[in-house]
Amino acid sequence: MSRKYSINSLLPWIIPFSLFLIFLIGHLIMLSSSRSLIYEYVKNQSMYSAREINIRFHLLLYERAKDLAHLASLWSRYSPQTASSLFLTDAAGIASRESTYYSIDYIDTIGRTLSHAPSDVPEITKNLDSKHYLSCLAYTKKPLLSNPLRFNNRYRIVLFYPVFKKSGIDSVFIGTVAATLRIREIIPSIISASTPSGFHLKLKIDTTTVYETDSIGTKYLNQSTAYLSVSDYGQQFTITVFPPQHGDLDNLLAQSWLRFLMNILASFLAAVLLSVTMNAIYKSRITGAELEKSEQRFRRLAENARDMIFRITLPEGKFEYVSPAASLLTGYSQEEFYSEPLFFRKYVDPQWHQIVMDHFSKAVKGDISPVIEYRIISKSGEIRWVSQRNVTVFDQNGNPIAFEGIVTDITDQKKAMADRERLIIELERKNADLERFTYTISHELKTPLITIKGFLGYIEEEAAKGDIFQMHQDILRIISATETMQRLLNDLIELSKVGTFSRIQEDINTVELVKKATERFSERIKTGNISLIISENMPDIKGYYRELLELFQNLIENSIKFMGNQPKPEIRIGSGVLNGETFFFISDNGIGIESRYRERIFGLFNKLSPISEGTGVGLTLVKRIIDLHGGWIRMESQGSGQGTTFFFRLPLSE
Amino acid sequence: VENRSIILLVEDNESHALLAMRGLSQFPSKHSIIHVSDGEAALDYIFRRGEYSNPRKSPTPNLILLDLRLPRVDGIDVLREIKNSEDHRAIPVVILTSSMAEPDIVRAYFFYANSYIVKPLDFEEFRRQMLEIANYWLTRNINPL
Numbered sequence: 001m002s003r004k005y006s007i008n009s010l011l012p013w014i015i016p017f018s019l020f021l022i023f024l025i026g027h028l029i030m031l032s033s034s035r036s037l038i039y040e041y042v043k044n045q046s047m048y049s050a051r052e053i054n055i056r057f058h059l060l061l062y063e064r065a066k067d068l069a070h071l072a073s074l075w076s077r078y079s080p081q082t083a084s085s086l087f088l089t090d091a092a093g094i095a096s097r098e099s100t101y102y103s104i105d106y107i108d109t110i111g112r113t114l115s116h117a118p119s120d121v122p123e124i125t126k127n128l129d130s131k132h133y134l135s136c137l138a139y140t141k142k143p144l145l146s147n148p149l150r151f152n153n154r155y156r157i158v159l160f161y162p163v164f165k166k167s168g169i170d171s172v173f174i175g176t177v178a179a180t181l182r183i184r185e186i187i188p189s190i191i192s193a194s195t196p197s198g199f200h201l202k203l204k205i206d207t208t209t210v211y212e213t214d215s216i217g218t219k220y221l222n223q224s225t226a227y228l229s230v231s232d233y234g235q236q237f238t239i240t241v242f243p244p245q246h247g248d249l250d251n252l253l254a255q256s257w258l259r260f261l262m263n264i265l266a267s268f269l270a271a272v273l274l275s276v277t278m279n280a281i282y283k284s285r286i287t288g289a290e291l292e293k294s295e296q297r298f299r300r301l302a303e304n305a306r307d308m309i310f311r312i313t314l315p316e317g318k319f320e321y322v323s324p325a326a327s328l329l330t331g332y333s334q335e336e337f338y339s340e341p342l343f344f345r346k347y348v349d350p351q352w353h354q355i356v357m358d359h360f361s362k363a364v365k366g367d368i369s370p371v372i373e374y375r376i377i378s379k380s381g382e383i384r385w386v387s388q389r390n391v392t393v394f395d396q397n398g399n400p401i402a403f404e405g406i407v408t409d410i411t412d413q414k415k416a417m418a419d420r421e422r423l424i425i426e427l428e429r430k431n432a433d434l435e436r437f438t439y440t441i442s443h444e445l446k447t448p449l450i451t452i453k454g455f456l457g458y459i460e461e462e463a464a465k466g467d468i469f470q471m472h473q474d475i476l477r478i479i480s481a482t483e484t485m486q487r488l489l490n491d492l493i494e495l496s497k498v499g500t501f502s503r504i505q506e507d508i509n510t511v512e513l514v515k516k517a518t519e520r521f522s523e524r525i526k527t528g529n530i531s532l533i534i535s536e537n538m539p540d541i542k543g544y545y546r547e548l549l550e551l552f553q554n555l556i557e558n559s560i561k562f563m564g565n566q567p568k569p570e571i572r573i574g575s576g577v578l579n580g581e582t583f584f585f586i587s588d589n590g591i592g593i594e595s596r597y598r599e600r601i602f603g604l605f606n607k608l609s610p611i612s613e614g615t616g617v618g619l620t621l622v623k624r625i626i627d628l629h630g631g632w633i634r635m636e637s638q639g640s641g642q643g644t645t646f647f648f649r650l651p652l653s654e
Numbered sequence: 655v656e657n658r659s660i661i662l663l664v665e666d667n668e669s670h671a672l673l674a675m676r677g678l679s680q681f682p683s684k685h686s687i688i689h690v691s692d693g694e695a696a697l698d699y700i701f702r703r704g705e706y707s708n709p710r711k712s713p714t715p716n717l718i719l720l721d722l723r724l725p726r727v728d729g730i731d732v733l734r735e736i737k738n739s740e741d742h743r744a745i746p747v748v749i750l751t752s753s754m755a756e757p758d759i760v761r762a763y764f765f766y767a768n769s770y771i772v773k774p775l776d777f778e779e780f781r782r783q784m785l786e787i788a789n790y791w792l793t794r795n796i797n798p799l
Contacts, residue, residue: 439755443723446752450773450780451669457777458676477669597726605723 009286012278020271024264031260038252039223046226046241049195053203053239054230056190060100061159061233065143067094068104068161068177075106075163075175084115091117100189102156102180106163109134109175124151124180125158136234137162138173145233148183148208155183155210159233183210200242205235219245308407310337311393314400315364317342329386329409331379349375349383366392366400373410385414444488444605444616448481455481491617498547498624506545507653510538510584513545514573517552524560528569535574539582542653543629551625552586554618555646559588562644566590582652587645592637601635626650659685659792662715664696664732665750666724670773674719674750677784683792688715693727696720697735700742715745716799717791720767722751722758730761737766744798746791 095101106115111130146158164171203211220242228239309323319337330347352374390405455474462471602623605616633648665671706712722729746768
């Protein structure tokens with residue numbers, strides 16, 4: 001069975017795997033979106049953390065600015081001497097209370113440090129380009145942060161607070177309070193407690209990284225890094241929070257991967273399962289459909305076949321199936337076939353019962369002949385010849401369970417064969433006849449020749465001796481021989497003409513035909529004093545006129561020839577009916593023929609009397625003409641001296 | 655008690671019979687020819703039936719010259735009857751015919767013909783052959799008769 005790979009047959013594969021593909025793409029999208037969600041989540045966390053740090057840092061600066069505002073008010077309210085003494089005490093107090101302070105100075109508008117507390121730490125502000133900040137302060141009138149300063153390997157940063165003194169309605173910029181802050185002390189208080197552990201921080205002021213958590217051997221998730229850049233106090237702060245690539249995040253990612261893989265695996269298995277199922281369904285549907293189709297095909301063949309197709313169960317011998325041709329063949333209906341086991345006994349010719357049953361008992365053993373021939377008698381009594389071809393069906397264990405086959409009507413074949421055999425025999429006979437005919441002719445023609453030559457030889461001798469009388473006798477013999485020869489030739493020509501010339505069959509008035517036939521012998525009939533009685537009631541015949549005329553002439557001549565010494569010669573010609581068959585007859589009361597010569601008389605050149613003048617062709621010719629018309633002829637005689645009757649049959653005109 | 659040879663000539667054709675007898679008339683030994691013109695008469699003579707029942711008038715022939723195509727009973731049937739008879743099968747039967755047909759020759763020998771001679775067309779030869787036949791079968795050949 002060859003099947004084309006159509007789209008249909010591939011569907012059971014295409015559908016599940018395209019479903020799987022869609023599923024896979026969906027999962028990949030989900031995976032990537034879940035990852036980006038995770039990244040987003042982590043980034044938000046980082047951002048929160050960065051913002052909190054920023055807020056805390058600002059709060060801290062605000063607190064410090066408040067401290068400095070108090071100190072600044074001293075300078076703006078009091079005289080420089082008073083202010084200085086008050087400043088030193090207050091500044092020392094503030095600095096001692098708050099560890100973020102390193103030192104607090106007061107710097108005038110031209111950059112001179114007027115006060116410095118506590119006195120035991122170095123004056124870092126001296127390192128600053130204070131003029132730059134002072135001009136900024138004068139302009140903005142707002143607190144200001146310096147760039148980070150590196151001192152003793154530590155970062156410091158200076159917070160300036162401007163000081164203004166009222167003179168009239170104007171405020172005059174007189175200096176600045178500058179607090180040096182310890183960055184190391186600031187960091188712990190601004191780093192958010194909510195910052196997740198393992199997060200990495202980087203704090204940049206201006207371009208200087210002033211703090212960075214220790215990050216050796218740690219990988220960071222760049223996608224989720226939060227940058228926060230804030231401008232305030234005349235300074236640029238940048239806070240960067242790096243989430244680490246491990247811990248909860250790692251777990252989340254790993255979980256999403258695992259879920260992805262497991263889903264893919266599950267959907268892949270589902271796709272395989274689905275395709276297998278679909279294939280199975282598809283195949284079963286196809287084989288089912290094909291089975292049905294082939295069954296239909298077989299049925300159609302069987303139902304329309306002219307031969308009888310059957311299946312007989314073994315060992316019961318019950319018909320399981322017969323095609324409709326069975327009832328045409330046997331005259332029994334299909335239902336009758338199914339009605340009882342060994343039903344075939346009903347229609348098998350009783351003469352063939354034993355043979356067919358022998359075949360059946362061989363079939364039970366699984367050994368039936370592949371072809372059997374037997375005769376059946378149909379329900380209507382018609383005799384038929386059949387040929388049956390058989391195939392035994394075995395079960396898995398090799399036991400015969402049924403035999404199937406085809407029964408063909410071979411009646412015509414048988415008849416044709418018989419006809420052929422008959423024809424061959426006939427042909428052989430005719431061939432032999434022909435051969436004998438040839439020999440016979442040559443023999444018969446040679447006979448007068450021998451006579452002629454023989455007596456010519458004697459005539460020569462007699463002439464030499466002068467024996468006139470004997471010579472005359474011999475000459476007569478020679479003449480007689482030539483006459484015989486001529487007659488023979490004429491007869492042969494007549495014989496060969498039979499059925500060759502007049503091809504048209506015509507309706508012939510038999511009475512007229514017979515009268516015409518007797519004309520030739522009117523002289524002999526008269527001299528022989530023969531009374532000729534012709535029946536006027538003969539039916540008309542259908543045939544070849546010339547041949548039929550010949551037929552009657554020969555029969556009449558035969559009767560005249562063999563009249564013998566009958567004192568009251570008589571010839572009767574007429575017709576009769578026997579068993580519904582019309583026949584003609586010609587009878588005489590002449591010398592008769594012994595019944596043992598009944599057949600011989602029709603043979604070529606066969607004569608019963610050596611002295612008769614005939615050639616022995618006449619009755620052969622009669623027989624041939626009768627044969628040509630499909631009739632028969634029979635001679636009857638009670639024996640020598642009892643007269644002869646020829647009965648014959650010819651086709652009648654309709 | 656004459657020591658005469660008897661030749662039975664079975665020939666339906668009168669002219670042929672005459673030719674044969676004329677040929678045989680020159681045969682020097684004492685002989686007489688009995689001519690019958692059909693198979694039935696031949697059998698009647700040999701088996702002494704009917705008009706031939708007197709053995710004095712119809713002595714057993716020393717040679718039979720038999721034509722094949724005969725009226726009533728065919729030559730071949732005459733031959734068969736003779737050779738079927740234990741008393742007569744020793745009589746030499748020479749088939750004298752104008753037929754050269756093979757089936758005739760075969761059948762003749764099948765029924766134990768002693769010789770098969772075809773009548774020659776030539777007059778001289780016919781005569782010589784008749785003498786040869788008589789000479790051979792009646793002088794040279796020895797048989798228990």
